[in-house]
Amino acid sequence: MSGIDLTDVVKRFGALTVIDKVNLRVGEGEFVVFVGPSGCGKSTLLRMIAGLEEISDGELQIGGKRMNETPPAERGIAMVFQSYALYPHMSVERNLGFALETARLAAGEIKERVSKVARFLKIEHLLHRRPAQLSGGQQQRVAIGRALVRSQKLFLFDEPLSNLDADLRMEMRVEIARIHRELKATTVYVTHDQLEAMTLADRIVVLKDGRIAQVGTPMELYERPASKFVASFIGAPRMNFLPGTLRRDTGASRLEVMGVTHTLDRIDYDGEISIGLRPEDLILGGGEVQIPAQVLLVEPLGGEALVHARVGDGQMLVMKVQGKPDLRPNADITVGWMRSKAHLFGADELALRAAEA
């Protein structure tokens, strides 16, 4: 019983509202990732679930029970912090066992559980070292081990990988995925890295200014972003945006972009819009819709390349192409896309969808 229910949850610091009426349900055993730019309230929301931050308004339930007033240690939660927060004066072994020691378990049982976790995380050879004698990746393993040893059903992670370098980050990402697969504990994971979110999450919650911008599976968010904000946050390199005009007609809509007009299924909207195109959806010299462009720069990445191009009067586009295209700066090209791959956003920055037939 470790699902989480947030109902109209609000957090205020004085006059400042940092979390504004968040409603969210995290299913038992689910891996949910909070993403969003710095300062959007991810940590605050996580800390409210943990009990480290008071809930100003609304209700938090864990496993169907109201938890607003329950002290952190009694919520059945284990948490991993960004800075690892290991106790510097204790050996790794004692760090791992400290919560059990606090709960007054027998020494034999503590030892047994600690060594089981150490084996699981492959840190047995480090048990007698101090945290200062460990590398960043090892410290992170110990921090995760400290959370595991209490065998809780709910794990919270606050940007656990952001202090690691790229290689280790990938290794630990795989490790965290393995832990979740094997333990099946409900997990809430905060990150500002969309790649971590895409690879780890069952569902992603995108936060913006203390509100939920969109909730969905990684593919839902990638394929059907609800707003320009979500569209530009998910996917790398970022989605391109071009200005255009949408005209409603009988039975169809007509979209004009960079001087090229084409028809679409009817959308109930009339006026200026923004057309979102992912770099990987753009086609060099092909596609249903094509516009002229000029090459600025080609960045070869090995198997593929990023082509930076200029369209119209100073609009920039990034396009991802296979292989290494033979393009020189200032060469004239055409950039195209399939109509179904274009994301349209109205003046309010929300996604526009064709009316259901």
Place this chain on the structure above:
Amino acid sequence: MVRSNTRKRLHQVAIYSLFGIVALYTLFPFYWMIASSLKSGQAIFDVTFFPDLKFNNYAAILSDGVFLRSLLNSLIVAFSVVALSLVLAIAAAYALGRIDFRGRSPIMLLVLAVSMFPQIALLSGLFEMIRWLGLYNTVGSLIFAYMIFTLPFNIWVLTTFMRDLPKQIEEAAIMDGCSPLRIVRCIFLPMMGPALISTGLLAFIASWNEFMFALTFILTDENRTVPVAIALISGSSRYEFPYGAIMAASTIVTVPLVILALIFQKHIVSGLTAGAVKG
């Protein structure tokens, strides 16, 4: 090459001779004290740099009940002051360093201001308080009085230290189920080891050396502490001044300080600077 080598050597000579002068200046009085304490009778008035290793001054002073009693009093006072002021300062530092409440910075400023009062200004007021508390002519009066200057300093140092301990470690301990008391005892105090050692040591030295309060608040010999007891050592007649005995007593009194300083020397500096970096 040759030139720079000689310059380097000159440089070293200069550094070592400077070091030698400073060492001589600071250590000579100690040496003189110890050397004199080992001379007997009239020999003390001869200017000889090497003592004759006679221990009769020590024998005399260590068989003097009043001096031994004052040594015991000093130990009681110093250890009580260290223990009490550390416990109180840790509690205060936890409140001032880790808990958000209104009026925190005025309290800190007040603590700092109090630690700057000159001792002499406190003397008469303190005297009244001690009389009123019925502590006059007891070692309790000195414990009470010394806390007045050890506490503010300890609170200040321990608060700056406690405030800089990482918040996430405290939160990790909360998630691990620790009460505030357990957090302080098992997490904060071990992390503050150097600060506790240096503040404790300074409190010990201050109480061990204090003279003026010890002279004012104590009336009778059996309650005195060593600084006053040494000053009051007198010879068998009023025309004899027992330098030898005084030097022996002073040496005995210095030994505990030297031992403590040697044991903890590594921690003293790190404790004081770590807390002091951010004011």
